[in-house]
Amino acid sequence: MELYIDTANLAEIKEAAALGVLDGVTTNPSLIAKESASGVTYAKRLAEICEVVKGPVSAEVISTDFAGMMKEAEQHLKIAQNIVIKLPITIDGLKACKALADRGVKTNMTLCFQPLQALMVAKAGAFLVSPFIGRLDDIGQEGMNLIRQIRTIYDNYGYTTKILAASIRHPVHMVECALAGADVATSPMSVIKSMLNHPLTDSGLKKFVEDYKKAFPG
Secondary structure, eight states, X not given: OEEEEEOOOHHHHHHHHHTTOOOEEEOOHHHHHHTGGGTOOHHHHHHHHHHHOOSOEEEEOOOOSHHHHHHHHHHHHTXXXXXXXXXXXXXXXXXXXXXXXXXXXXXXXXXXXXXXXXXXXXXXXXXXXXXXXXXXXXXXXXXXXXXXXXXXXXXXXXXXOEEEEBSOOSHHHHHHHHHHTOSEEEEOHHHHHHTTOOHHHHHHHHHHHHHHHXXXXX
């Protein structure tokens, strides 16, 4: 399973990249807005991210109409070769997905909450589909069921669109995504760090160090 970081914070992206496990980055207007206090523009931050990460970097449009989406897509594509255009799963978003896919442009279809949305974007040629499992959990549904349903549908018909599990809240989500067959999972830095944690690792390391110091004082 590929691992993306879901942030527009450059320091976090560099930290994750230094771990050697980062395959890509997802951003959205809300995450970019958090960085606006530093005076960075959307395009500049995307360019900075693409200098650090050579894998897919999702750049989301904010337009809700087809023409606006296509105009923004053209602007984003000028930033770097690894930009992936992130579009909402709407009628206009699907049209834009098809138009871009026909040109060989990769798209990430976002805000997926049911399996038929995933089926539609796969037929339109999407590179990624982003089911939001945490947000489904928030309203009393089991978000992981959506990953399983999409995996089955894609495997049944040979669709190559990658399942990008989004709205990851904790390490258990990560384990379940990997078991369910998600191709990619994107999460905040806090979850990436927590994937390395276990109390037995900490206690074991502490004992190794203490034993060494007892045997070889000074």
